[in-house]
Amino acid sequence: MLGTMMEVVDTSVANVSLPHMQGTFSAGVDEITWVITSYLVANAVILPITGWLAARFGRKRFYLGALALFTVASLGSGAAPSLPFLIVMRVIQGLAGGAMVPMSQAILLEAFPKEEHGKAMAMFGVGVVFGPIIGPTLGGYITDTMTWRWVFYINLPLGLLGIVLGLLFIHDPPYLRRPEGRVDYASFFFIALGLGSLEVMLNRGERYDWFSSNFIQTFAWLALVGITLFVWRSLTAENPLVDLRLFRNREFASGTLLMFLMGFGLYGSFTMLPLFAQQLMGYTATWAGLVLSPGGVASLVAMAMVGNLIGRVDTRLLVLVGALFNIASLWLLQHINLQVDFVYLMLSRILQGFGLGFLFVPVTAAAFVRLTPEQTGQGTGLFNLLRNEGGSVGIAISATVLSRHVQLHHAHLVERxxxxxxxxxxxxxxxxxxxxxxxxxxxxxxxxxxxxxxxxELLRQAAALAYADVFWMLSLSFIVFIPFIALLAGRPGTSDPVVH
Structure with a gap:
């Protein structure tokens, strides 16, 4: 859980520090945003192959190596003398961090029997859900009171503590065996090309006006070709790098789809709400982060409740409750204006945070209920990949809707x-x-x-209306979410694993 929280926090904590980094390195906007893009690209590339890497090198050795590499790269990022050096360190951080999250999940699933997977995923969810909430607050506070370099230095004591605890308590399961045959380098190349290009396209699409740009068109084609070839190779190779046949399992396939939709709504709103608070309401980075923080506390409360309810209450009912809480939260945000106060924004986040506790834990537990222990490592990599890609798509579409609808509302208002x-x-x-x-x-x-x-003032009003439109669009992801709930297993603790 410690490694997971480090990685997830680091995904968002650097965002609020970008203007300060830009000043330090005298960089342009396009240059400094590679600090975020490079991390996301590396993160996406490593996620689907973590199960194979863990089997090849040993789960304990692989996880501790990734945690050590992440800690060293954090030191390098904080001490970076130039922007190119910082970007290289962020690539290393992204590779190591992307490996830590699915391994943390696999280790927790291995440590608990199936009937207690709800409790295990509640612990894992603390890092995944709470991390993005405290990230902007922590980053804003550190940047306001110290320097941006300490955004990375704070990882050092946590990383060292995680390594010590890992050496003492993590053990490789007896069923984990080194993959036989030659390494499928073609699959690795295809997945790196496809997912890396997809992340660049999503991260830069709004800035370059999407497909009107040759740059975006090029990366879109590269993403399509790379992902298509990777799927073909994975389904036809004798020893595939990633076993896509896991998606034949109904619970796993529906769980990953639900996690994609949840990532879409979750990361989109996490990005848009602080921007609204800072750009239109005049909040500092710290106060904008405090709008999100109570939602993290609500998530912790909900996860503690749900961890004890799984196995006793139908999973689909728990997930439905979580979806309705998120729809209610985004309904409140659809009605924001320039007179909205801090309490209103905080209440919307509390509702969403509480709902996320009812979503993440049961969806995760239900997704893995019919996977064998040998399949868990690969499953966690794919599961977390879909969550991250959902978040990337949600952020990209939210930014585009915001930009286009500001112009739309401005044109409408200026008529008067x-x-x-x-x-x-x-x-x-x-x-x-x-x-x-x-x-x-x-x-x-x-x-x-x-x-x-x-x-x-007219521009501010147009922007406020555009933000309301974005939150309406994000609420659709949770409405679409509801029909797929029926595909989940009713009580994860009672299902038998698939036998091969």
Whole structure:
């Protein structure tokens, strides 16, 4: 769990520090965002093959090696003398961090019997769900009070503690065997090409106006070709790097689909709400993070409850409750405006955080209930890959909807921005007279300044309406989510594993 929280927190904690890194290295916006893109690309590439790597090198050795590499790369990131060096360290962090999360999940599933998988996934969920919530708060506080370098240095004591605990308590299961035959390098190349290109496309798509850009078109084709060849190779190779036949299992396939949809809504809202608070409401990075933090506490409470209910209450009912809480949360956010207060935003996050506890734990437990222990390592890699890709798609589409709908609402509102509108004329007169009284400018200059102030307010109103549209769109992911709940096993603790 410690390794998982380190990795998930690190995915979001650096975001709020990007402007400070940009100043340190005198970098442009396109250059500094590679600090995030490089991490996500490396993370996506390693996730699906972690099961194979763990079998080849031993789960304990592989996990501890990844944790040690992540810790060293954190030190290198904090001490980075240049932007290229920082990006290289972030690639290493992404590779090591992407390996730690599925291995942590596999280790917990191995340590608990099937009837207690709910409790195991509640522990794992603390890192996965709580991490993105405290990440922006922690990053904002550290950046505001120290320097951005400490965003990475905080990983050092946690990493060392995790290594010591791993050496003492983690053991390889007896069934884990080294894969036979030659290494399928073709599959590794195809998956690196496909998922790496997909992450670049999703991360840069909105900035380059999606498919109107040759850059995005190129990476879209590379992603399509790479993923297609990887699927073909995985289904036809004698010893595939990744066993895609796991998706023949109904519970696992439906669980990963639900996790994709949950990642879409979860990461999209986690990204959009702090932006709304900072850009339109004037919150600092720390206060914007505090909007999210109570939701993390609600998630912890819900996970503790659900961990004890799994096996006694139908899993599908628990998941339905979680989906309804998330729909209610996003319904509140659909009605935000520029007069909304801190308590309203925090309440929406508490509802979503509580709902996530009812989603993550039972969905995860149900997804793995019919996998054999030998399949768990590969399953956790694919499961976490789909969650991360759902998050990447959710963030990318949210950013695009926000950008396009700001323009749409601006065009609609500016139609009323004329002297023939009595409300506009009245406000224009009020602001002009006020500026004339306090600024000392002449009447013409005061009118021009008043027009600029009113247009600035119009832009804020258009942006607020666009954010509301984004939250409406994100709520659709949880509405689509509901029909697939029926495909899950009713009580994970009572199902028998598939026998091969």
């Amino acid at each position: 921005f004329n002297p023939f509108n009595p409300i506009f004329a009245e406000r224009m007169t009020e602001v002009s007279h006020w500026l004339l009284a306090v600024s000392g400018h002449d009447g013409v200059t005061s009118q021009r300044l008043a027009l600029g102030l009113l247009h600035g």
